[in-house]
Amino acid sequence: MTHTTCSVLIVGAGPGGYAAAIRAGQLGLETIVVESAQSGGTCLNIGCIPSKALIHAADVYASVVRSASDNGELGIHSENPRIDLATTMAWKDGIVRRLSTGVDHLLAKAGVQRIQGWARFLDGKTVAVDTSDPDAPRTIRANHVILANGSRPVELDDLPFGERVISSTEALVLTAVPERLVVVGGGYIGLELGTAFSKFGAEVTLVEASEQLLPSFDAEIVRPVARRAELLGISVLTGTVVTGMAASGAAVNIKAGDGSTAELPADRVLVTAGRAPLLEDWGLEELDLKRNDSFVRIDERCRTSMSGVFAVGDLTGEPMLAHRAIAQGRLAAEVIAGKRRAWDKVSVPAVVFTDPEIVSVGMNPEQAREAGIDTLEGRFPYTASGRALSMADTDGFVRAVARADDHLVVGLQGVGAGIAELSAPFALALEMGARLEDLADTIHAHPTRSEALHEAAMHALGMALHL
Amino acid sequence: MAIFEFRMPDVGEGIAEAELVEWLVAVGDAVQVDEPVAEVMTDKATIELPSLVAGKVSWLGGSPGDRIAIGAPLIRFQVDGPGTVTSESTPPELAPEPASAPPELAPEPATPAPSIGDSTLHKGARASSDAPVVPVPASAGSSHPVGRPIASPAVRRRALESGIDLRLVRGTGPVGRIGHVDLDRCIDCGAPAAGISTVANTAVTDVRVIGLRRMIAERMSLAKAHIPHITYVEEVDVTEVERLRQSLNNRHSVEQPKLTLLPFLVCALVRAIAEHPELNAHFDDDAGVVHQYGGVHVGIATQTLKGLVVPVLRHAEARDIWSCAEEIKRLADVAKEGKLDRGDLSGSTITITSLGALGGLITTPIINYPEVAVIGVNKMQIRPVWDGNNFIPRNMMNLSSGFDHRIIDGWNAASFVRRIKALLEQPASMFIEGA
Numbered sequence: 001m002t003h004t005t006c007s008v009l010i011v012g013a014g015p016g017g018y019a020a021a022i023r024a025g026q027l028g029l030e031t032i033v034v035e036s037a038q039s040g041g042t043c044l045n046i047g048c049i050p051s052k053a054l055i056h057a058a059d060v061y062a063s064v065v066r067s068a069s070d071n072g073e074l075g076i077h078s079e080n081p082r083i084d085l086a087t088t089m090a091w092k093d094g095i096v097r098r099l100s101t102g103v104d105h106l107l108a109k110a111g112v113q114r115i116q117g118w119a120r121f122l123d124g125k126t127v128a129v130d131t132s133d134p135d136a137p138r139t140i141r142a143n144h145v146i147l148a149n150g151s152r153p154v155e156l157d158d159l160p161f162g163e164r165v166i167s168s169t170e171a172l173v174l175t176a177v178p179e180r181l182v183v184v185g186g187g188y189i190g191l192e193l194g195t196a197f198s199k200f201g202a203e204v205t206l207v208e209a210s211e212q213l214l215p216s217f218d219a220e221i222v223r224p225v226a227r228r229a230e231l232l233g234i235s236v237l238t239g240t241v242v243t244g245m246a247a248s249g250a251a252v253n254i255k256a257g258d259g260s261t262a263e264l265p266a267d268r269v270l271v272t273a274g275r276a277p278l279l280e281d282w283g284l285e286e287l288d289l290k291r292n293d294s295f296v297r298i299d300e301r302c303r304t305s306m307s308g309v310f311a312v313g314d315l316t317g318e319p320m321l322a323h324r325a326i327a328q329g330r331l332a333a334e335v336i337a338g339k340r341r342a343w344d345k346v347s348v349p350a351v352v353f354t355d356p357e358i359v360s361v362g363m364n365p366e367q368a369r370e371a372g373i374d375t376l377e378g379r380f381p382y383t384a385s386g387r388a389l390s391m392a393d394t395d396g397f398v399r400a401v402a403r404a405d406d407h408l409v410v411g412l413q414g415v416g417a418g419i420a421e422l423s424a425p426f427a428l429a430l431e432m433g434a435r436l437e438d439l440a441d442t443i444h445a446h447p448t449r450s451e452a453l454h455e456a457a458m459h460a461l462g463m464a465l466h467l
Numbered sequence: 468m469a470i471f472e473f474r475m476p477d478v479g480e481g482i483a484e485a486e487l488v489e490w491l492v493a494v495g496d497a498v499q500v501d502e503p504v505a506e507v508m509t510d511k512a513t514i515e516l517p518s519l520v521a522g523k524v525s526w527l528g529g530s531p532g533d534r535i536a537i538g539a540p541l542i543r544f545q546v547d548g549p550g551t552v553t554s555e556s557t558p559p560e561l562a563p564e565p566a567s568a569p570p571e572l573a574p575e576p577a578t579p580a581p582s583i584g585d586s587t588l589h590k591g592a593r594a595s596s597d598a599p600v601v602p603v604p605a606s607a608g609s610s611h612p613v614g615r616p617i618a619s620p621a622v623r624r625r626a627l628e629s630g631i632d633l634r635l636v637r638g639t640g641p642v643g644r645i646g647h648v649d650l651d652r653c654i655d656c657g658a659p660a661a662g663i664s665t666v667a668n669t670a671v672t673d674v675r676v677i678g679l680r681r682m683i684a685e686r687m688s689l690a691k692a693h694i695p696h697i698t699y700v701e702e703v704d705v706t707e708v709e710r711l712r713q714s715l716n717n718r719h720s721v722e723q724p725k726l727t728l729l730p731f732l733v734c735a736l737v738r739a740i741a742e743h744p745e746l747n748a749h750f751d752d753d754a755g756v757v758h759q760y761g762g763v764h765v766g767i768a769t770q771t772l773k774g775l776v777v778p779v780l781r782h783a784e785a786r787d788i789w790s791c792a793e794e795i796k797r798l799a800d801v802a803k804e805g806k807l808d809r810g811d812l813s814g815s816t817i818t819i820t821s822l823g824a825l826g827g828l829i830t831t832p833i834i835n836y837p838e839v840a841v842i843g844v845n846k847m848q849i850r851p852v853w854d855g856n857n858f859i860p861r862n863m864m865n866l867s868s869g870f871d872h873r874i875i876d877g878w879n880a881a882s883f884v885r886r887i888k889a890l891l892e893q894p895a896s897m898f899i900e901g902a
Contacts, residue, residue: 433617
């Protein structure tokens, strides 16, 4: 077969692409998705999922090491724990394989045709497919196109990727723990992976150009994470930039804010300087789409500037998060099927799997003030939580931000062990238009970490019980 | 010598393709910068595309009438300077396809994506291309919770689907939160809720659209979606034809069917079509061809218990008035019994619709797709008519007729209806050759 046609053509089977494909298939649209790698995209193969697996393994290992070193305050003793990273990686690969196969199964179940290959646009309705599958079509013409090409790690001019200088993709397949790891970029990817490798036993140095780790979060939220990093022995250099590899090839040159320079020995240099939309090699230039900076510009229905061409996911801007892409993919498919849909989300929750974890939904106090809102704020620290004490981890807190006049909740943030799971009640509260009273008057089960949400709302209302 | 490939530019109306209307150059022509090379048409305007380079035309990508996707190769030039392609390979041949969206999809009303093309492309625009400037709402990705109506996702979705702007709905919940109850009030009253005092009936009865009703719904949607209708209403003095009809009925024998007005209208239609064959036709808009038929097969819209059906009086041009009357009666009887077969229901080339005594003053009938004309018969009534000296009572009737305005101009429609009017007003002329 050389040419085929379909109603909906999706380029990329990452979270945005596969969600769009499944939904389009469910809606009875003849749908083809073209993917060059395994299904699941960055998230499933080289992002969220494998990194969470490694972070979990690192946490388990760290607690075992701790019980060996301090003779176990919980009364648990272990001796000579060691990490076999190759086995950890094999376990992680099994998880990835299982999920990726699961996506393929879901696509098939929805009646979606999946083509293994690389799609390149010839014009706004036609792609050529570079594929090794003899049965796959070489060109596809579609009535509607959804671009879900995704993103790639940013490469620094001064630190080109290679044997020693790696991106998150390579960090997730290392089979030996590097002795000295320099992480360039103190955003969430760098901090998550840096912390995991520190727990595996690497000597980690984190270099961040701005004055704070996790610059996209406020200082109050980041503080417990920075403190824990210090306790773990991670060396954090803020206000510092990496200027390149040292002449020896075994160290990086750094330059601090005061102009002083130094060399940092490194067996591996993990560059996590952010991600950029994947704009090359798929024929974007044939489409001449309008842009927002480097991102493809879309409207509230995920439509690009060209009729019949939609875009979802990392290609379309920040925040580059899988759950945003999934929501967009679903929306685009429904719009194509003629349903009236528009992006009307109050928030896209953000979670960071650092130690401790961070969750943020809606506006933080500073953002609310910048938006001209007179705010009420409430906080509940985990030091006052029975559940946190009983889990031997009392770092962190939950914070509620509401409008002072009518108590409408405009933001919920938290930092603490396992707090990513609170993204669900946080996001639900914002989407439902909850007032502080709604949170305060909902019974939260005791003893749980989620009680902190309840108490933070009551604190904002001036009636905290446990503070 | 290098090759410069000029691709179909985004002409800035959020379109995916444009129709090539005319080549203004031929292969071998030397072209200067800014010289128009082709005329393309979008649904808003005809636009002349100026050349971006000076060179010699080496290849043209299509023939007039082709729809060319934005970004597809349009024309190639041999240029002295650097080109855009190294070898003059022909682009991949793709089967041309109708550009319409698949029928199972109901695209949203076209709010043009706000994309403004290179302004030079608009220089040659002949028709108005002032696309409305649409404010860009928050794109699907960014969000800002302040200043928006407060409502749960389920309420927001329901409002969107019901076409209700939540900003206009008064929320009665805490914080002015809009709940389903507020939306109910809004939907019941067809207006944003504000100070409503009566108790609303919130009952909803779901009736499944199946069988004949579903088919009618599909056919009507198809016709309305595809055909830009023009409706033309004319008043006909039927006093004379009524007199003739009654006199014939008074003398009619047992074998002869009783005459209604319909066979007279059919006879008039056949005579008028002889002079206006373009009205007795099917428009195959996918192929871009109008099939004009010699035979006049008149669809007669007939109400049955289950709904509207359109049995076909075949070859009206070969029947006299009695034969027409006989066949119309047979079709009506079979239709009422619900026993019409496929043959009775297909192949009409023009349709008559009449609500009989209900008739109304004016109707806007929908064309029986893919025909190009439908003749609607309105109620007959005595009206005062000024004869130059006095008002005299005359038996008057309106014909409300619909035409496919893509094929039938207003002038043709008017001439056709006026011819029918003339024949009905002078019924003898219907039966005299050359009259």
